[in-house]
Amino acid sequence: MSFRSYKDVLKYYMRSERANLQGLENSPYRGRKGQVYVEFVPTRTKLINAFLEAGRILGHPTVDYNAPEKLGFGYVQTTTRSGHRYSVAKAFLHNHKGRRNLHILPSSIVTKVLIDPTSKTAHGIQYVRNHLKYDVRVRKEVILSAGPIASPQLLMMSGIGPKENLNTVGIPVINDLPVGRNLFDHIAFPGIIFKLNTTDVSFIEEKGATLQNILEWLQFGEGILASPGGVEGIGYIKTSVSDDPEEVPDIELISIGGSLVSDGGPHGSKAARRGMMISENVFDKAFGVIDNTDTWSAFPMLLHPKSKGYLELKDNNPFSYPKIYGNYLTDQKDVRTLIAAIRHVITLSETEPFQRLGAKLHRADYPACRGLVFDSDAYWECAIRTLTATLHHQIGTCRMGPVSDPAAVVDPELRVYGVQNLRVVDTSIIPRTTSAHTNAPGIMIGEKAADMIRSTWKNG
Numbered sequence: 402m403s404f405r406s407y408k409d410v411l412k413y414y415m416r417s418e419r420a421n422l423q424g425l426e427n428s429p430y431r432g433r434k435g436q437v438y439v440e441f442v443p444t445r446t447k448l449i450n451a452f453l454e455a456g457r458i459l460g461h462p463t464v465d466y467n468a469p470e471k472l473g474f475g476y477v478q479t480t481t482r483s484g485h486r487y488s489v490a491k492a493f494l495h496n497h498k499g500r501r502n503l504h505i506l507p508s509s510i511v512t513k514v515l516i517d518p519t520s521k522t523a524h525g526i527q528y529v530r531n532h533l534k535y536d537v538r539v540r541k542e543v544i545l546s547a548g549p550i551a552s553p554q555l556l557m558m559s560g561i562g563p564k565e566n567l568n569t570v571g572i573p574v575i576n577d578l579p580v581g582r583n584l585f586d587h588i589a590f591p592g593i594i595f596k597l598n599t600t601d602v603s604f605i606e607e608k609g610a611t612l613q614n615i616l617e618w619l620q621f622g623e624g625i626l627a628s629p630g631g632v633e634g635i636g637y638i639k640t641s642v643s644d645d646p647e648e649v650p651d652i653e654l655i656s657i658g659g660s661l662v663s664d665g666g667p668h669g670s671k672a673a674r675r676g677m678m679i680s681e682n683v684f685d686k687a688f689g690v691i692d693n694t695d696t697w698s699a700f701p702m703l704l705h706p707k708s709k710g711y712l713e714l715k716d717n718n719p720f721s722y723p724k725i726y727g728n729y730l731t732d733q734k735d736v737r738t739l740i741a742a743i744r745h746v747i748t749l750s751e752t753e754p755f756q757r758l759g760a761k762l763h764r765a766d767y768p769a770c771r772g773l774v775f776d777s778d779a780y781w782e783c784a785i786r787t788l789t790a791t792l793h794h795q796i797g798t799c800r801m802g803p804v805s806d807p808a809a810v811v812d813p814e815l816r817v818y819g820v821q822n823l824r825v826v827d828t829s830i831i832p833r834t835t836s837a838h839t840n841a842p843g844i845m846i847g848e849k850a851a852d853m854i855r856s857t858w859k860n861g
Contacts (some may be wrong), residue, residue: 404801404813404849407469409616414841414850417492422465422478424691430468431497434490438482442633443623446699447602449476449633451754456636458752461744467837468637474636474652479629480758480840480855484622489844494739499655504528512642512719514543514559516575516820523823529719541858542822546847549829550712553581554723556799556810557714561820576819578810584710585834587653587794588729589702590739591677593746594688597695598759603659604631607693624836630673633658636699637836640741642734644829650836652742653663660698662688687765687788697760701742702792704835707732712798730786739789754795759780791802794839799829814853815846824846826850 473700612643802809
């Protein structure tokens with residue numbers, strides 16, 4: 402029972418899904434009886450229609466982008482129920498909090514896994530709550546599901562990881578494994594913004610964040626507040642610089658019902674630019690003149706970066722953040738792929754659907770890029786290196802692989818190599834980048850692991 406193929410894992414994707422997607426009721430790839438609600442966003446601007454129509458003009462059909470038949474564009478699908486976010490906690494925990502064999506401890510931080518250094522067997526965990534330290538013993542096994550940053554950190558705090566780093570911070574080595582050394586992430590460039598000569602066509606936070614709209618969303622799950630950060634569409638493309646022999650996309654286009662400037666203005670939250678850690682100085686010089694106006698943007702997200710990062714411990718304090726080295730854009734192929742994607746987005750904007758709205762590329766003035774010819778490859782590379790942001794899809798830091806894989810941390814049953822009774826169950830085990838966001842794969846991993854664990858202990 403392992404993650405051998407698409408067919409092996411499809412049933413686990415479908416098991417958890419309760420899809421309510423108009424027009425896809427008969428799709429053989431969608432689940433309808435699971436715990437996680439999936440639906441289309443109820444509120445749309447004219448920009449999503451332009452995006453899909455422009456896509457069709459350039460040969461990108463309108464599809465269910467989560468189905469495997471062909472690449473294309475589609476309306477964004479979200480884990481929401483009636484316009485309200487439906488988290489995994491709501492789906493899997495809230496209705497079971499009263500179970501006698503489930504104990505949820507809020508405000509608690511696990512600091513290490515307890516492992517017998519002689520037998521190399523995990524027998525519990527240590528955690529801190531209200532400034533007090535506790536040890537908890539297990540009868541069967543310890544399962545880490547702390548995510549692609551905290552799970553490798555916990556393994557290293559427990560003596561499982563690269564011996565050089567563990568020796569440096571003074572942690573006794575129990576097993577020398579390449580924990581944290583295989584970090585991949587999805588990054589996106591949010592700086593391709595098109596001015597529109599049509600008003601009231603895009604989301605603008607200051608106009609939409611009214612008491613009436615808030616009440617409409619709370620009561621009916623409709624309106625601008627039902628939008629997932631302004632995202633309206635997703636498109637998968639294979640750029641001209643891809644060298645993959647198969648029909649595998651290398652870019653995801655995230656079509657926005659607006660852009661980075663949509664949450665600006667005197668009373669705007671400026672949440673997107675702050676979340677992407679864009680400095681006020683850079684933003685104001687690049688986009689200040691179009692702040693809080695009608696715009697369209699599509700973020701190209703790099704699906705399969707060649708650049709690889711890593712993380713390691715800063716010290717032996719479990720409350721210290723680990724040191725993360727993303728190494729973004731260190732492989733020039735990633736830059737070339739993003740530039741090709743930018744040019745494809747510009748071509749989309751030049752089609753008749755967007756020209757009806759008067760779409761015109763904004764000439765962003767990045768201080769670091771002055772002196773470079775606008776729209777040249779050199780300009781776009783400079784812009785990419787100035788403004789690219791993570792979408793927090795980190796994977797691979799507890800890589801799954803066969804015993805012959807020198808980069809593997811866990812086996813195909815998600816058991817940590819060289820340590821008994823210890824598994825990792827989260828997106829840190831994904832061995833290579835996926836052509837998708839990591840939310841659904843993370844849920845699938847949990848579903849698959851549940852069957853693995855059940856199978857392991859079915860006889861006691």
